[in-house]
Amino acid sequence: TGVIAHGxxxxxxxxxxxxxxxxxxxxxxxxxxxxxCDMELGxxxxxxxxxxxxxxxxxxxxxxxQNKLYDLxxxxxxxxxxxxxxxxxxxxxxxxxxxxxxxxxxxxxKQVHGVAVKYGLVGLAYVQNSILDMYSKCGSFDDAxxxxxxxxxxxxxxxxxxxxxxxxxxxxxxxxxxxxxxxREGISPDEASFSTALHASANLAALDQGxxxxxxxxxxxxxxxxxxxxxxxxxxxxxxxLTDANRVFEEIENRNVxxxxxxxxxxHQHGIGDRVIELFxxxxxxxxxxxxITYVSVLSACSHSKRVKExxxxxxxxxxxxxxxxxxxxxxxxxDMLSRAGLLYEAKEFIExxxxxxxxxxxxxxxxxxxxxNNLEMAKEVAxxxxxxxxxxxxxxxxxxxxxxxYGRLEEADEIRRRMGVNRVRKDRGCSWIxxxxxxxxxxxxxxxxxxxxxxxxxxxxxxELVKKKxxxxxxxxxxxxxxxxxxxxxxxxxxxxxxAFGLLSxxxxxxxxxxxxxRSCVDCHTVIKLASEIxxxxxxxxxxNRYHRxxxxxxxxxxxxxxxxxxxxxxASRPMLQNMLQLKGCTMPGxxxxxxxxxxxxxxxxxNNLAPSGRDAVGVHxxxxxxxxxxxFTMLRLFKMYPKNG
Numbered sequence: 001t002g003v004i005a006h007g008x009x010x011x012x013x014x015x016x017x018x019x020x021x022x023x024x025x026x027x028x029x030x031x032x033x034x035x036x037c038d039m040e041l042g043x044x045x046x047x048x049x050x051x052x053x054x055x056x057x058x059x060x061x062x063x064x065x066q067n068k069l070y071d072l073x074x075x076x077x078x079x080x081x082x083x084x085x086x087x088x089x090x091x092x093x094x095x096x097x098x099x100x101x102x103x104x105x106x107x108x109x110k111q112v113h114g115v116a117v118k119y120g121l122v123g124l125a126y127v128q129n130s131i132l133d134m135y136s137k138c139g140s141f142d143d144a145x146x147x148x149x150x151x152x153x154x155x156x157x158x159x160x161x162x163x164x165x166x167x168x169x170x171x172x173x174x175x176x177x178x179x180x181x182x183x184r185e186g187i188s189p190d191e192a193s194f195s196t197a198l199h200a201s202a203n204l205a206a207l208d209q210g211x212x213x214x215x216x217x218x219x220x221x222x223x224x225x226x227x228x229x230x231x232x233x234x235x236x237x238x239x240x241x242l243t244d245a246n247r248v249f250e251e252i253e254n255r256n257v258x259x260x261x262x263x264x265x266x267x268h269q270h271g272i273g274d275r276v277i278e279l280f281x282x283x284x285x286x287x288x289x290x291x292x293i294t295y296v297s298v299l300s301a302c303s304h305s306k307r308v309k310e311x312x313x314x315x316x317x318x319x320x321x322x323x324x325x326x327x328x329x330x331x332x333x334x335x336d337m338l339s340r341a342g343l344l345y346e347a348k349e350f351i352e353x354x355x356x357x358x359x360x361x362x363x364x365x366x367x368x369x370x371x372x373x374n375n376l377e378m379a380k381e382v383a384x385x386x387x388x389x390x391x392x393x394x395x396x397x398x399x400x401x402x403x404x405x406x407y408g409r410l411e412e413a414d415e416i417r418r419r420m421g422v423n424r425v426r427k428d429r430g431c432s433w434i435x436x437x438x439x440x441x442x443x444x445x446x447x448x449x450x451x452x453x454x455x456x457x458x459x460x461x462x463x464x465e466l467v468k469k470k471x472x473x474x475x476x477x478x479x480x481x482x483x484x485x486x487x488x489x490x491x492x493x494x495x496x497x498x499x500x501a502f503g504l505l506s507x508x509x510x511x512x513x514x515x516x517x518x519x520r521s522c523v524d525c526h527t528v529i530k531l532a533s534e535i536x537x538x539x540x541x542x543x544x545x546n547r548y549h550r551x552x553x554x555x556x557x558x559x560x561x562x563x564x565x566x567x568x569x570x571x572x573a574s575r576p577m578l579q580n581m582l583q584l585k586g587c588t589m590p591g592x593x594x595x596x597x598x599x600x601x602x603x604x605x606x607x608x609n610n611l612a613p614s615g616r617d618a619v620g621v622h623x624x625x626x627x628x629x630x631x632x633x634f635t636m637l638r639l640f641k642m643y644p645k646n647g
Contacts, residue, residue, distance in 0.1 A: 004036040023049070027056045034063025039072075054086050061095045070099040074108065087119065090126040097130040101137035109134045129157050136165025156187050163196045167203075175200035176209055189220060191227045198231035205516050205543055207239040208438055226252060230262040237266030240514050240541035240548060257283075257291050265297040270548045271557040273305025280314075289322060299333035303340055304547075304558070311337045332361040339369030344378055360390045367396065371403050379403050394420065394427040432495035432517045436506045443498040452505065459501040460492055467531040475524040496525045496542065500532060503540075512539040520544050530556050 011029060019025045026049040033042035046052070046060055057080040064073035077096035080088050093116050100109035113131055116122045122131070128151055135144035148154070148162045159182040166175035179197040182189060189197075194217055201210040214232060222228045229252050236245035249255075249263045260283040267275045280298050283290065290298070295318055302311035315334055318324045331354050338347035347366050351358050363386050370379035383400040386393065397420045404413035420427070433442040441450065450456060474491050496517050503513035521529075521544040533540045534554030542549040550557040 004033070004038055007032045007036055020048075021050055023051050023053060023056070027053070027059055030056060030059040030063070034059060034066065037067055039063055039067050039069060052086075054080075054089060054092070057083075057086065058089070058091045058095070061092060065095045065099045065102075068102070070103045073099040074105070077112070081115065088115075090121055090124050093119075093121060093127050094130040097127075097134040101130075101134040104138050106135075106138035106140055109138055125153065125155055125158065129161050132158065132161045132165065136161065136168055139169070141165055141169045141171070154185075154187070156182070156190055156193060159187060160190070160192045160196060163193070163200075167196055167200050170203075172200040172203045176204070176206070176213075179213070183216070189216065191222060191225050194220075194222055194228045195231045198228075198235045202231070202235040202238040205239050205514070206435070207241065207514070208435070210235040210239055223251075224253065226254065226256055226259055230258045233259070233262040233266060237262075237269060238543070240512070240543065240550070242266060242270050242272075242550075255286075255288070257288050257294065260288055261291065261294045261297065264294060264301075268297045268301040268304070270550055271304055273301040273307065276301035276305075277307070277310065292324065292327065295324070295326075296329045296333060299330055299337070303333050303337035306337075306341055308337060308341050308343075328356060328359050328361070331356065331358070332365055335362050336365035336369075339366050340372075342369075342373055344369055344373060344375055348378070360386060360393065363389065364396070367399055371399055371406075374403075374406065376403060376407060391423060392425055394425050397425060398427055428519060430495050430517070430519045432499040432515055434499045434503050434513070434515050436503075441499070441502060443495045443502070445495055446493045447495065447498055450502065452502065455505055456498060456501045459505055460497060463497075463501060463504075463528070463532060463535075464492060466535050467528055470531045470535065472527060472531055475522075475527070491522075491524045494522065494525050496521055497528060500529060500540070504532075504536060504538075510538070512541055515540070515542045517542065517544045520546055521549065526556065530554055 007029075010032075014020055014025055014029070026045060029045045030042045030049075033039065033045065042060065042063055046056065049056060057076065061073050061076045061080070064070070064076060073095060077088070077092060077099075080086060080092060093112060096112050097109060100106070100112060109131075113122070113134075116127050116131070121127050128147070132144050132147055135141065135147065144162065144165050148158065151158060159178060163175045163178045163182075166172065166178060176197055179189070179193060179200075182193065194213065197213050198210065201207075201213060210232075213235075217223055217228055217232065229248055233245045233248050236242070236248065245263065245266045249259060252259055260279065264276055264279050264283075267273075267279065276298060280290070280294070283294075295314065298314055299311055302308075302314065311334065315326065315330065318326050318330065335347050335351055335358075338344075338350060344366065347369065351362055351366065354362075363382050367379060367382045367386060370376070370382060379400060383396055386396040390396070397416055401413045401416040404410070404416065429444060431442055431444045433440050435441075443450070447453075496515055499515045500513065503515065507513060521542055526549065529540055529542060529549075530551050531554060532538070533551035537553075540551040542551070547558065
């Protein structure tokens with residue numbers, strides 16, 4: 001039961017009745033304290049035992065390993081080897097190898113492997129599987145594969161371990177292949193097999209693969225297993241099929257917190273923050289307590305949907321209601337929430353008041369907001385902090401360089417890029433891929449390697465004409481090229497636009513286009529794809545490194561967070577009349593207005609009576625911009641987008 005109070009009462013009875021010196025009882029006591037997560041008392045019992053056998057030693061080694069005290073597990077394994085009258089068995093080796101795998105101690109893990117050979121236990125399946133796991137987790141995956149290929153009797157656990165090793169080493173396609181090889185060899189998969197295969201499919205966003213695995217889940221009778229249904233929800237969500245993910249969830253009878261969290265995370269990844277909050281409240285109403293990951297999804301959803309008041313409410317409920325200590329991810333979500341609301345200085349103050357040291361994700365959230373709200377001075381300060389924390393992260397350099405470029409300070413932007421070269425930091429090459437008829441096609445910037453390159457570029461030209469008729473204006477301030485005549489042309493050769501053109505050419509009318517990208521999608525590509533969804537009446541789903549963008553009917557599920565902010569700044573910068581009007585309201589350009597006006601435009605514009613979402617006034621977002629001004633700015637923005645040439 002894991003209730004240590006009951007165990008302590010039995011321990012007292014043992015002393016009372018004089019069984020404290022019994023070897024069998026002493027070993028059971030050590031095992032009890034280990035399973036109740038009190039290794040200190042377990043060690044005390046172990047030290048007081050007048051006689052110890054292998055079971056006593058194994059109880060300590062297993063207990064340390066299960067309680068994540070890996071140093072002590074390894075130390076006790078060394079001690080048991082030194083015992084002349086005791087020889088370690090497969091349990092001893094398995095626990096020691098597990099400790100090595102979880103700490104990445106490859107050198108000592110190899111030594112344990114050698115000792116297992118010496119004792120003649122290396123042929124046991126229990127030991128072999130532990131060695132496989134150790135090599136996979138210690139980054140020596142080739143050794144794990146070589147060992148697996150030499151194993152004669154491979155049970156389902158061995159197949160699961162090698163598949164998990166593939167996932168752990170980001171070899172997702174190989175993980176799926178091992179799943180199918182296992183079935184062909186006549187090994188029946190278990191819940192761990194399905195969970196691993198679904199996890200690999202989700203990371204690949206391989207919908208066809210996931211559907212086939214779903215069929216096997218039904219065939220082998222695991223469809224009601226919550227340990228399988230939760231990754232099934234995640235797989236469909238990460239493949240862009242939110243409806244199917246929701247259907248799987250609805251069919252689960254006994255839902256636990258993992259099932260709820262999987263669906264909550266799915267809606268959060270697709271940018272549907274309102275539904276995330278609804279599901280979270282439903283989960284609480286059913287009596288299910290949230291866990292650490294649940295709160296990460298909920299707080300992140302509050303951030304993306306600009307729910308500042310609700311975000312602070314849920315953040316405080318972690319410790320006040322559920323007695324949970326917030327972690328780095330939760331603090332990062334709070335900083336991102338304040339930053340997205342335009343409260344940059346409040347976000348910075350929040351970081352400085354954090355009880356834990358801010359990690360790169362916290363400062364990164366603030367730097368991204370500085371980009372969106374054009375706060376150059378704060379961006380420089382935050383970027384310098386990030387350069388110190390993670391000097392090899394190219395994204396921070398690129399982001400600061402883009403901010404300089406946006407302000408027209410090209411020399412400073414070039415200096416940042418030169419600094420990258422000096423520090424030997426390279427930007428990850430952007431690529432996008434799309435699956436057509438069970439084949440994956442990868443595109444890079446200016447890619448001309450595809451057999452249908454001519455048709456793809458012709459489709460791009462046609463797309464350019466159509467979106468310009470809809471009022472599209474290229475976001476040339478985002479282009480890296482310093483030559484003005486090449487900026488717009490370079491934007492049209494981005495990898496996601498090439499993948500979109502190929503999808504329009506290859507997929508039947510009405511079939512959703514699913515594109516994956518290894519970096520964040522740029523604002524210009526976001527705008528083009530959004531317009532394309534309306535022009536071609538197609539649902540287009542783009543998964544970038546941050547989130548999913550579901551485009552339909554000229555709208556995106558992300559709410560155009562970045563594009564609206566940039567539109568307002570560019571709008572005011574190009575309209576002297578509007579600048580004069582705003583100066584009468586006490587706003588200046590670009591800093592003060594870019595923050596305040598963008599906050600106004602980012603209000604919920606679906607109803608003029610709901611332009612100031614709850615919680616905004618409490619944190620002082622709209623100090624002087626009233627609802628009428630918000631509506632006026634939003635209306636003018638839309639008019640300028642619809643009629644860009646009408647002065």
